Amino acid sequence: MSSQPAPDRPTAERVKILTGATRIVSASTKPQMKVPFLDLKAHHAPLIDQFDRVIRKVIESSSFAGGPFVEEFEEEFAAYCGSLYSIGVGNGTDALWLTLVALGIGPGDEVITVPNTFFATAEAITYCRAQPVFVDVDEETFTMNPAELENSLTQKTKAIIPVHLFGQPADMDAILEFARAHGLFVIEDAAQAHGAEYKGRKAGTLGDAGCFSFYPGKNLGAFGEAGAVVTNDAELREKIQVLRDHGQARKYYHTLVGWNCRMDGIQAAILSIKLRHLEEANLLRRERALQYNQAFGGTDAIATPFEADYARHVYHVYAIRVQERDEVRRYLEQKGIGCAVHYPVPIHLQEACRDLGYRAGAFPIAEKLAEEFLSLPIFPELTEEQTEYVARCVSEVTGMEALV
Numbered sequence: 483m484s485s486q487p488a489p490d491r492p493t494a495e496r497v498k499i500l501t502g503a504t505r506i507v508s509a510s511t512k513p514q515m516k517v518p519f520l521d522l523k524a525h526h527a528p529l530i531d532q533f534d535r536v537i538r539k540v541i542e543s544s545s546f547a548g549g550p551f552v553e554e555f556e557e558e559f560a561a562y563c564g565s566l567y568s569i570g571v572g573n574g575t576d577a578l579w580l581t582l583v584a585l586g587i588g589p590g591d592e593v594i595t596v597p598n599t600f601f602a603t604a605e606a607i608t609y610c611r612a613q614p615v616f617v618d619v620d621e622e623t624f625t626m627n628p629a630e631l632e633n634s635l636t637q638k639t640k641a642i643i644p645v646h647l648f649g650q651p652a653d654m655d656a657i658l659e660f661a662r663a664h665g666l667f668v669i670e671d672a673a674q675a676h677g678a679e680y681k682g683r684k685a686g687t688l689g690d691a692g693c694f695s696f697y698p699g700k701n702l703g704a705f706g707e708a709g710a711v712v713t714n715d716a717e718l719r720e721k722i723q724v725l726r727d728h729g730q731a732r733k734y735y736h737t738l739v740g741w742n743c744r745m746d747g748i749q750a751a752i753l754s755i756k757l758r759h760l761e762e763a764n765l766l767r768r769e770r771a772l773q774y775n776q777a778f779g780g781t782d783a784i785a786t787p788f789e790a791d792y793a794r795h796v797y798h799v800y801a802i803r804v805q806e807r808d809e810v811r812r813y814l815e816q817k818g819i820g821c822a823v824h825y826p827v828p829i830h831l832q833e834a835c836r837d838l839g840y841r842a843g844a845f846p847i848a849e850k851l852a853e854e855f856l857s858l859p860i861f862p863e864l865t866e867e868q869t870e871y872v873a874r875c876v877s878e879v880t881g882m883e884a885l886v
């Protein structure tokens with residue numbers, strides 16, 4: 483049973499602030515407004531007629547699995563990214579897995595990635611029976627620290643998967659230089675970085691391939707599961723196209739053993755519409771992130787996300803770092819604010835990865851981030867007023883501002 487006061491009980495409440503003191507905060511616990519973590523309904527509302535029309539078109543043409551709507555979206559997404567090809571697949575995990583398989587990565591091979599990512603990054607490596615090898619991340623960008631790569635390199639290393647976490651590209655020049663020097667493939671996990679840029683080039687287009695997820699909550703999200711690989715390599719493209727469709731180059735003639743990882747026509751048609759609004763949505767995310775940064779600026783209690791010189795961050799996630807994160811989260815939830823933690827357990831410490839033999843302490847930065855990260859609401863329709871309310875509530879509970 484929770485010992486928290488009922489969310490709507492107007493009462494004085496003790497809030498332990500992060501300077502270590504305990505202060506009486508006389509603010510009512512009654513939420514002044516509701517701020518969801520994400521509001522897809524608001525995002526889709528202005529486009530609903532277009533969605534209706536295009537779904538009708540898909541139904542009328544019966545192009546449900548693969549087909550012309552997928553081909554059209556593939557062309558549009560490749561053009562948007564500035565890459566020669568894009569291959570639509572079933573989801574972001576398929577995109578990673580198919581790319582690894584198409585590059586010939588398999589049993590006995592090692593693939594270097596980071597432990598602070600969604601599980602799918604490492605899962606895809608394991609699923610082609612290769613071994614994930616982790617390196618720690620940079621404390622400021624939360625992405626792969628290229629200086630750590632040398633220590634993890636072995637004769638078995640075949641590829642590197644940097645993750646553009648939360649919408650910020652990893653330090654790609656340094657990673658690519660290391661990869662070239664050692665003959666390794668670079669597969670970008672751009673599942674959270676649609677439209678993000680590294681030195682003016684779109685995330686996902688810098689390595690051998692870039693893998694995207696269009697899970698509904700992503701910056702570019704479908705109405706179900708979908709994903710894509712982008713690449714400039716015609717041979718790789720062809721192999722992924724064959725593998726995603728049971729290894730058949732033409733119907734019922736199988737040149738490879740693949741799997742069923744095709745993109746749906748309806749998802750592609752929806753994504754084509756939403757792609758036209760991605761730039762504007764990313765700009766709105768950046769505006770809200772800036773507003774949070776300004777509200778939290780200059781306090782030691784909260785570390786705000788850092789945008790690297792080389793990056794255009796698209797804030798799929800806006801994660802602050804705070805001490806006593808779970809307490810702060812509980813307080814915000816009482817105030818009607820949706821929060822999340824990305825991710826509470828780094829992959830090397832997940833139960834499913836026990837066989838890999840890592841122990842706590844192996845990646846101190848990733849482990850510290852897992853304890854401190856708190857993701858605040860960020861989405862294009864988040865209003866200035868809502869952002870200000872969230873910032874004010876964070877300030878109350880972290881002691882930045884006394885509300886006595």
Ligand SMILES: Cc1ncc(COP(=O)(O)O)c(C=O)c1O
Binds near residue numbers: 600671674695
């Ligand atoms: C970093 C990262 N990689 C891979 C994936 C997997 O994508 P999907 O859920 O579409 O399979 C995700 C999805 O959340 C992700 O965030």
